[in-house]
Amino acid sequence: MQKISRMFIWFLLMMGATCASSGSEDQNVTNLFEYYLDSSGEIPFEQIRKLKNWNPLSKNQLSFNFTNDVIWLRGKTNDDGLTQGRILSLEWKALDFVRLYYTEQDNVYKFFETGDTLPKSKWILPESLYPSFPIPKQKSGDYFYIRIQSKSLISFPIRSLSERSLNKRMIVETAITWLILGVCAVMFIFALFYFFAFGLSEFFFFCRLCCLYGSLVQWTIWKRI
Numbered sequence: 001m002q003k004i005s006r007m008f009i010w011f012l013l014m015m016g017a018t019c020a021s022s023g024s025e026d027q028n029v030t031n032l033f034e035y036y037l038d039s040s041g042e043i044p045f046e047q048i049r050k051l052k053n054w055n056p057l058s059k060n061q062l063s064f065n066f067t068n069d070v071i072w073l074r075g076k077t078n079d080d081g082l083t084q085g086r087i088l089s090l091e092w093k094a095l096d097f098v099r100l101y102y103t104e105q106d107n108v109y110k111f112f113e114t115g116d117t118l119p120k121s122k123w124i125l126p127e128s129l130y131p132s133f134p135i136p137k138q139k140s141g142d143y144f145y146i147r148i149q150s151k152s153l154i155s156f157p158i159r160s161l162s163e164r165s166l167n168k169r170m171i172v173e174t175a176i177t178w179l180i181l182g183v184c185a186v187m188f189i190f191a192l193f194y195f196f197a198f199g200l201s202e203f204f205f206f207c208r209l210c211c212l213y214g215s216l217v218q219w220t221i222w223k224r225i
Helices: 002-019 163-198 201-223
Strands: 026-028 033-038 070-076 087-090 097-105 108-114 132-134 143-149 158-161
Touching: 087 163, 108 132, 158 163
Parallel strands: none
Antiparallel strands: 026 158, 033 070, 070 143, 087 132, 087 158, 097 108, 097 143
């Protein structure tokens, strides 16, 4: 028991060290964006690019709550945290659909897509925990644009990560998920032992509860693959 306690403490210390702030590797960049609300949901990107009146985001997270509007964001490509090679993470797993636009030439643009309405394998970064985009090299224009359309709650921060910081996050969440699964397995074995040893039905229902919880955790793991 003492050995297990030491291992658990060591695990927590390692997780704490991994989760520690990495300075410029993990930044909240929400207030670097400007936004425009499209109530019709039908304004094309070509027209969005020509808009002059954008609203600043002064908070450290988006605060649109539940809305039927399409939310457009634009960010400057020369801002710290929004430069090429960074990864934008929209910190909300229930987003329906998000698209990032960037211009190749004056009238030529490309886009990346992510969100719950797409299979995880079709995300631009399928290994990420949240809908995320790599910031590409933009050959023309001072801005890139993000289109958000979702029926879920839209109140979350946008973070800019380095590749190293993204990998740390994945390692931490995967380790915690498997730790929970391991604890469920141990609890199941003990409950099964006591059920056969004492014949009490309460232990049988506890076994079923462990199986159910373990299955939910396992489904979460496979959903990200």
